[in-house]
Amino acid sequence: MEVTKPEPRTAATGGWAYYRLPEEEVYTHVSCQRVKTIKGGHEAVGCERGVVIAPFEPTADEPCLLITPDSLQTLPVPDADDESLDVCVDVTLGHDEYARGFNLCHQALTSGSADEVVKKVVMCRRVNLTFTQTPQAKALFLRACRRLPHSYVSLWYTPQSGMWLVATPEFLLVADSEVPRRYYTMALAGTLAYEGRLTPPAEWTDKNRAEQRLVSATIFEQLTDLAVKVDQSPVHTVKAARLQHLRTDFAFEVPRGVKMGQLISLLHPTPAICGLPATAAAAVIKQAEGHSRHYYAGYSGPIGLDGQTALFVTLRCMQIDGHNATLYAGGGLMADSDLEDEWQETCRKMESILLMVK
Numbered sequence: 001m002e003v004t005k006p007e008p009r010t011a012a013t014g015g016w017a018y019y020r021l022p023e024e025e026v027y028t029h030v031s032c033q034r035v036k037t038i039k040g041g042h043e044a045v046g047c048e049r050g051v052v053i054a055p056f057e058p059t060a061d062e063p064c065l066l067i068t069p070d071s072l073q074t075l076p077v078p079d080a081d082d083e084s085l086d087v088c089v090d091v092t093l094g095h096d097e098y099a100r101g102f103n104l105c106h107q108a109l110t111s112g113s114a115d116e117v118v119k120k121v122v123m124c125r126r127v128n129l130t131f132t133q134t135p136q137a138k139a140l141f142l143r144a145c146r147r148l149p150h151s152y153v154s155l156w157y158t159p160q161s162g163m164w165l166v167a168t169p170e171f172l173l174v175a176d177s178e179v180p181r182r183y184y185t186m187a188l189a190g191t192l193a194y195e196g197r198l199t200p201p202a203e204w205t206d207k208n209r210a211e212q213r214l215v216s217a218t219i220f221e222q223l224t225d226l227a228v229k230v231d232q233s234p235v236h237t238v239k240a241a242r243l244q245h246l247r248t249d250f251a252f253e254v255p256r257g258v259k260m261g262q263l264i265s266l267l268h269p270t271p272a273i274c275g276l277p278a279t280a281a282a283a284v285i286k287q288a289e290g291h292s293r294h295y296y297a298g299y300s301g302p303i304g305l306d307g308q309t310a311l312f313v314t315l316r317c318m319q320i321d322g323h324n325a326t327l328y329a330g331g332g333l334m335a336d337s338d339l340e341d342e343w344q345e346t347c348r349k350m351e352s353i354l355l356m357v358k
Contacts, residue, residue, distance in 0.1 A: 001133060002339070004014055012246055012285065013033070013034045013035060013159060013188065014031065014032060014034060014035065015031070015035040015065075015067050015156070015157055015158035015159065016029065016030065016031035016032070016033060016035045016067065016153045016156070016157055017029075017030050017031075017051040017053070017067050017155065017156035017157075017300075018138065018141045018154065018156070019051065019152070019153065019154040019155075019300075019302060020077060020141075020145045020152070020153045020154070020283075021152060021303065021310060022136030022149075022150055022151060022152055023024040023150065023167070024077075025076060025077055025147060025217075026074050026075060026076050026077065027074070027075060027076075027077055027141075027142075027145060027153075028072065028073065028074050028075075028302070028305065028306065029071075029072070029073045029074075029075070030050070030051050030067055030069045030071070030072050030302075030305065031067070031069075031070060031071045032067050032068050032069065032071075033070055034126070035065050035066065035067055035158045035159070035160065035335055036048070036050075036065065036066040036067075036068060037063045037064070037065060037066075037160070038052070038054075038064035038065065038066055039063075040201065040261075041058040041063075041064055042054065042058070042064065042261060042264045042265045042268055043261040043262065043264075043265050044064070044261055045064055045260060045261050045264050045278075045303075046259060046260025046261050046264070046302070046303055046309075047259075047261070048066060048068065048186075048304075048319070049068070049303055049305060050066045050067050050068040050069060050070055050302075050303060050304075050305070051066070051067040051068055051069075051110055051156065051300065051301065051305070052064065052065070052267075052299075052300060052301065052303055053065040053066075053067070053156055053158065053161055053164075053218050053295065053298070053300045054295075054298040054299050054300065054312065055161075055293070055294060055295045055298040056269065056273070056293040056294075056296060056297040056298045057293070061160075062160070062161070062292075062294060062295070063123065063160065065158050065160055065161060067156070068287055069305065071201055072305065072306075073292045074306065075102060077142060077145045077146065078142060089255050090095070095188050095343060097125075097290075098125050098271060098343055098346070099118055099339055100288075101123050101125075101288035101290070102123065102288075102333065102337075102339050102342060102343075104245040104284065104287055104288040105121040105123050105288050105333045106333065106335075106337065108121060108280075108284045109121060109333060109335040109337075110141060110284075111334050117335075118206075118275065118277070118280050118281055118284060119214060119239070119275070119276045119277070119335075120211065120214060120215075120271060120275040120276045120281065120332055120333065121275040121281045121284050121285060121288070121332075121333045122182075122272065122273055122274055122275050122281070122285070122297075122330050122331065122332050122333070123285060123288050123289060123330055123331065123333055124272075124289060124296065124297070124324050124329060124330030124331075124346075125289075125292065125328075125329065125330070125346055126291060126327065126328055127223055127326070127327040127329075128324065128325070128326055128327075129318065129325040129326070129327055129349055129354075129357070130298065130323060131323045131324075131325070131326070131357075132176070134139075135166075135323075135357070137155060137157075137163065137320065138155070140165055140320075140356060140357060141153065141154075141155035141165065141205070143175050143356060143357070144165065144167045144355075144356040147241075147355050147356065148167045148241055148355065148356070150169065150238075150239060150240060151167040151168055151169050151240060151241070151316070152166070152167070152168050152169075152171065152301070152310075153166065153167045154166045154300055154312070155225070156300065161294075161295050161336075162319055162320070162321060163319070163321070164317055164318070164319050164320070165317065165320060165322040165325075165356060165357075166300065166312075166314050166315070166316065166317040167241075167316045167317070167352075167356055168312050168313055168314060168315040168316050168317070169188065169238070169240035169245065169315070169316070169355070170186060170188045170270075170272060170312065170313040170315055171184070171185070171186060171301075171310060171311065171312045172185060172264070172268060172270065172299045172311045172312060172313050173185055173260070173263055173264060173267060173309075173310075173311045174309070174311070175260075175309035175310070176205075177307050177308065177309075178240040179253075181253055181254050181255070181256065181258070182251065182252070182253050182264065183251075183252055183253075183254065184249065184250065184251050184252075185218040185219065185223075185249075185267060186247055186248065186249050186254075186270075187212065187215040187218075187219050187247065187248040187250070187270075187272070188215075188238075188245050188246070188247050188272050189211045189212040189215040189216075189245070189246055189271070189272055189332055190204060190208035190211055190212050190245055190246040190332075191208070191212075191243055191244070191245055191270070191331065191345050191348070191349070192208070192243065192245075193242065193243060193244075193348055194203065194239050194240075194242050194244045195242075198237040198238075198239060198244055199244060200237065201236065201237060201246060204237075204246060206336075207334055207337065208246060209246070209337050210334065211246075211334055212235055212246040212248065214271065215248075215270075215271040215272060215276075216232070216235065216248040218271050218276055219248075219250060219267070219270070219271070220232055220250065222266050223250060223252050223266075224264065225266065226254055226262065226266060227252035227253060227254050227256075228253050228254065228255055229252060229253045230250060230251075231250065231251045231252070232248060232249070232250055233248055233249040233250075234248075235247065235248050238250075240316075240352070241316075241352040241355055242348065242351060242352055242355070243349065243352055245347060257292070260296050260303075260309075264311070264321075268299060269282070269297065270313065271332075272332065273297040273313060273315070273330070274297070274312070275325060275332070293328070294317070294319065295314055295317075296314055296315075296317055296328035297313065297315070297328075297330070298313075298314045299311045299312060299313050299314055300314055301313060301352065315330075316349065316352055316353050316358075317330070317353070318356070320351060327350055327351050327353050327354075329346045329349035329353065330349075331339050331345045331346055331349070
């Protein structure tokens, strides 16, 4: 029993991607006979048009990739929904293993001097899912488009990356389609269950508000290294499936000669997927998680297609392999984080991912 590929490939090196931008009622399908490896990693992204697929940390085996459009179609998202799929969920990384990683992170967050201590670590866990009936990949993508209208939804396949389905609330970098050298990014941190109303920022816990302030201040500081003007919105609450997050928006302009790859390298990995400081947090993550993130917590999206350049962080995602899938969900840990609260946050995020298939 295998996942049905949406399009037959004409060569073993070919790949394809479907994507739907937030709030849009149309989706785009891009395919190519040969997927390009972007040599030079994040710095080299943006030199050619296509759909970029980047891992959390590029390696020789898992590089940044580009699906250049041999074929490009834009189609309306159909209204009809399919019946729910039967799935069997197996917790690969259980509570005990999560607690072990949490304790490693917490030790790093509470040790060292004031100048050296890690301020935030984002730790993820995995869940295995087995489809008990054969799903069609494109049907999964369209289901996610209908059920998660506020998210960026994408489905891609390349021989190097495998197949991934993503429905993320966070964009990394969006280019203004009308004003040259003007871009947008965001700080997204803090998570609560959505229970029919958006919780005003003032009603969030001290931990969530402190996390959001830290992430926002870091991104603002990063942007001032390259941008000539940075506008920052007030913090506000946004809905993402059955969750809500604190968010701050940034609009900024860069001088002539600043390339997209420079901006990506400046922003990625964001504090929302790695931590602060990034290098120290990444080292803690490798110890605490005990598994590769692969393309989770990387980014993907169109560059120069239909006048759109928009890269989104690969969150709320699953890697599909035959009739099996691996779900990834993480959470930001601070010095005052509580183990059970953080565990429940990852559970809620897993449920949001399952909205794409159940």
